[in-house]
Amino acid sequence: MLSRLIPVRETILGAAILALLLLIASRFSGFVAPANLLNVFNDTAPLIILALGQMVVILTRCIDLSVAANLALTGMAVAMLNVAMPGLPIPVIIAVAIGLGAVMGAINGLLVWKLMIPPIVVTLGTMAVFRGIIFLISDGKWVNAHEMSDAFTGFPRAVILGLPVLSWVALLTVAIFGIMMSRTALGRSIFAVGGNPDAAVYTGIDVGRVKFLAFVLSGALAGLTGYLWVARYAVAYVDIAGGFELEVVAACVIGGISIAGGIGSVGGAVLGALFLGVIKNALPVINISPFWQLAISGSAILIAVAFNARSGKTKGRIILKSAEASE
Amino acid sequence: MSVLKKVMASAALAATMASAPAIAQDDVRIALVVKALGIGFFEAAAKGAEEAAEELGNVEIIYTGPTDTTAEGQIEVINALIAQNVDAIAISANDTDALVPALKKAMNRGITVISWDSGVAAEGRQLHLNPSSNALIGNMIIKLAADHLPDGGDVAVLSATTTSTNQNIWIEEMTKVMGEYPGINVVTTVYGDDLADKSYREATGLMQSYPDLDAIIAPTSVGIVAAAQAVVDAGKVGEVNVTGLGLPSEMAGAIESGASQSFAIWNPIDLGYSATMLAYQLAANDVVAEPGADIPMGRMGTLTLDENTEGAMADPFVYDASNIEEFKSIF
Numbered sequence: 001m002l003s004r005l006i007p008v009r010e011t012i013l014g015a016a017i018l019a020l021l022l023l024i025a026s027r028f029s030g031f032v033a034p035a036n037l038l039n040v041f042n043d044t045a046p047l048i049i050l051a052l053g054q055m056v057v058i059l060t061r062c063i064d065l066s067v068a069a070n071l072a073l074t075g076m077a078v079a080m081l082n083v084a085m086p087g088l089p090i091p092v093i094i095a096v097a098i099g100l101g102a103v104m105g106a107i108n109g110l111l112v113w114k115l116m117i118p119p120i121v122v123t124l125g126t127m128a129v130f131r132g133i134i135f136l137i138s139d140g141k142w143v144n145a146h147e148m149s150d151a152f153t154g155f156p157r158a159v160i161l162g163l164p165v166l167s168w169v170a171l172l173t174v175a176i177f178g179i180m181m182s183r184t185a186l187g188r189s190i191f192a193v194g195g196n197p198d199a200a201v202y203t204g205i206d207v208g209r210v211k212f213l214a215f216v217l218s219g220a221l222a223g224l225t226g227y228l229w230v231a232r233y234a235v236a237y238v239d240i241a242g243g244f245e246l247e248v249v250a251a252c253v254i255g256g257i258s259i260a261g262g263i264g265s266v267g268g269a270v271l272g273a274l275f276l277g278v279i280k281n282a283l284p285v286i287n288i289s290p291f292w293q294l295a296i297s298g299s300a301i302l303i304a305v306a307f308n309a310r311s312g313k314t315k316g317r318i319i320l321k322s323a324e325a326s327e
Numbered sequence: 328m329s330v331l332k333k334v335m336a337s338a339a340l341a342a343t344m345a346s347a348p349a350i351a352q353d354d355v356r357i358a359l360v361v362k363a364l365g366i367g368f369f370e371a372a373a374k375g376a377e378e379a380a381e382e383l384g385n386v387e388i389i390y391t392g393p394t395d396t397t398a399e400g401q402i403e404v405i406n407a408l409i410a411q412n413v414d415a416i417a418i419s420a421n422d423t424d425a426l427v428p429a430l431k432k433a434m435n436r437g438i439t440v441i442s443w444d445s446g447v448a449a450e451g452r453q454l455h456l457n458p459s460s461n462a463l464i465g466n467m468i469i470k471l472a473a474d475h476l477p478d479g480g481d482v483a484v485l486s487a488t489t490t491s492t493n494q495n496i497w498i499e500e501m502t503k504v505m506g507e508y509p510g511i512n513v514v515t516t517v518y519g520d521d522l523a524d525k526s527y528r529e530a531t532g533l534m535q536s537y538p539d540l541d542a543i544i545a546p547t548s549v550g551i552v553a554a555a556q557a558v559v560d561a562g563k564v565g566e567v568n569v570t571g572l573g574l575p576s577e578m579a580g581a582i583e584s585g586a587s588q589s590f591a592i593w594n595p596i597d598l599g600y601s602a603t604m605l606a607y608q609l610a611a612n613d614v615v616a617e618p619g620a621d622i623p624m625g626r627m628g629t630l631t632l633d634e635n636t637e638g639a640m641a642d643p644f645v646y647d648a649s650n651i652e653e654f655k656s657i658f
Contacts, residue, residue, distance in 0.1 A: 028535075028536070030535060031535075036535070039531070043528065043531075142576070142577055144552070144576055144577045144579065144580060145552070145555075145556065145579075145580030145581065145584075146579040146580035146583060146655070157560065229524075233523040233524060233527055233553060233556055234552075234556050234580065235523055235552050235553070235556075235577070239521075239522075240522075240523055240524075241522075241524065242522060243522075244524075280525075280528060281528060281531075281532070283532075284517060284528060284529045284531070284532025284533070284536070285532040285535050285536045287515075287536060290489050290517065290518045291489060
């Protein structure tokens with residue numbers, strides 16, 4: 001248990017991000033200016049929030065490929081709500097976004113829990129369904145900046161204590177998940193379900209229910225991000241965040257969350273997201289041909305994962321051994 | 328029994344067909360067939376068609392189309408128009424090939440058929456009216472940036488993906504005419520992949536890499552909106568002008584905030600006007616649509632047909648603070 005508080009993998013990943021920043025600074029010194037780093041963090045905030053939701057799902061040996069579609073559908077729904085009722089206060093919009101996202105997550109969760117369909121199939125299906133529904137409700141039309149109210153688009157940009165609200169939401173989510181994963185029964189049972197489902201059943205944990213709750217959490221965060229995303233880019237249309245689910249999964253994998261479940265940490269997911277965020281923000285400014293950019297992002301992911309797989313192997317065994325010993 | 332029914336049906340049909348030409352004797356009846364009814368862009372085109380009809384005097388416009396954007400729906404509409412024996416059909420097609428048989432049938436009955444906006448295969452129409460041409464678009468996007476930079480300056484291009492055919496051709500055409508805009512320096516081309524978040528990030532990156540950047544040219548509707556938002560968020564409104572190709576409804580916010588001085592896209596009113604003028608020339612003035620022909624289209628000048636009997640109407644239409652209010656609700 002203590003080994004998680006002083007994690008080796010996170011330290012290595014943190015060092016890799018620092019090295020990456022130094023490398024970028026050697027080509028474009030303005031990138032490491034504090035103001036720009038805050039911008040990079042702000043830009044990465046949606047990825048951090050989604051990666052935390054995805055982490056919980058992956059920890060229970062599932063995967064949620066519908067997060068980006070959920071984000072897009074919720075984003076479109078709240079944008080249309082804002083157009084229809086411009087006076088609706090932002091807290092209500094946020095509550096609707098989280099609620100709607102959670103409902104979509106619950107659909108995934110129920111299919112996985114009650115019908116025992118493999119999660120990758122369920123979420124691949126709902127991914128297409130959610131995108132389809134966006135088209136149905138929007139008629140393929142865009143909701144544009146001038147149609148949204150100022151309060152709606154202004155909320156994620158409002159600056160509190162030097163940081164935009166978007167960044168604060170990410171920090172708040174990290175704090176909540178940090179406490180939840182380490183201090184609550186739900187957090188511990190998520191690790192237990194992923195680490196050893198059979199043993200989890202013997203300790204009285206309802207494996208299916210935990211998976212369901214993991215999907216609900218992931219969905220709720222996707223819904224929240226849906227509002228933030230649409231407000232930040234001030235546009236909603238069918239294809240927003242297309243393919244973003246893969247980036248979210250990549251952030252988790254880079255962060256050392258084992259696709260086989262049971263192993264991972266909040267810090268890892270956050271660092272994995274930041275790693276990708278730094279790369280995504282740096283590539284446009286260090287003047288690399290766009291044809292190389294994709295190859296470079298892809299290689300960075302592979303290197304990080306290979307690195308993790310190597311360092312994670314022995315680590316994983318130790319965790320299991322200590323867990324076995326303590327039980 | 329069934330024979331009697333058939334006879335009665337043919338009698339009824341004969342009656343309608345006999346009565347139809349009676350109306351057509353005075354007026355040239357031009358059917359403007361659109362992808363689907365209820366779309367702002369096409370409603371605006373119909374407005375242009377009415378304008379042309381008023382100018383010509385003896386033209387009746389039949390604005391029609393299916394209720395959803397399907398080729399089947401358009402075929403039904405075409406068959407109905409053939410039965411009404413209209414003089415001309417000007418169509419924006421939902422499918423390049425599927426409409427050919429129905430339109431051929433119309434041409435065999437002596438009906439003039441042209442396509443506009445979205446074309447039909449060459450054998451299914453007499454000519455096709457493109458809203459603009461690649462060369463005109465390439466020139467327009469750099470002109471939009473240059474017009475607001477009398478002393479020259481640095482501009483960057485934010486495109487869609489590296490493999491987007493349209494954007495690549497337009498940028499190529501733009502590069503060809505760069506000599507006509509001395510002082511304008513294109514510093515780089517970046518790719519936003521037509522994703523709002525990537526385009527936003529690329530635009531932010533451009534402003535960091537080139538602190539003296541004067542304009543961002545985005546010949547893509549996703550990119551131009553995202554770049555405008557990035558300029559607003561970076562507090563560079565007034566320093567960096569975002570321009571390119573976009574839709575008025577999507578760009579209204581950017582014009583209002585000042586992030587974009589102007590942008591361009593076809594004007595649907597002009598398009599409907601020109602299509603009507605061309606259909607009239609072919610149907611009533613016996614103009615022949617053949618490669619190399621110059622066909623007058625009223626206030627829009629003349630249309631020169633290429634070897635595929637296609638022609639480009641005009642430069643893309645420029646939208647700015649003066650006309651955005653009028654067009655933002657149209658399309």
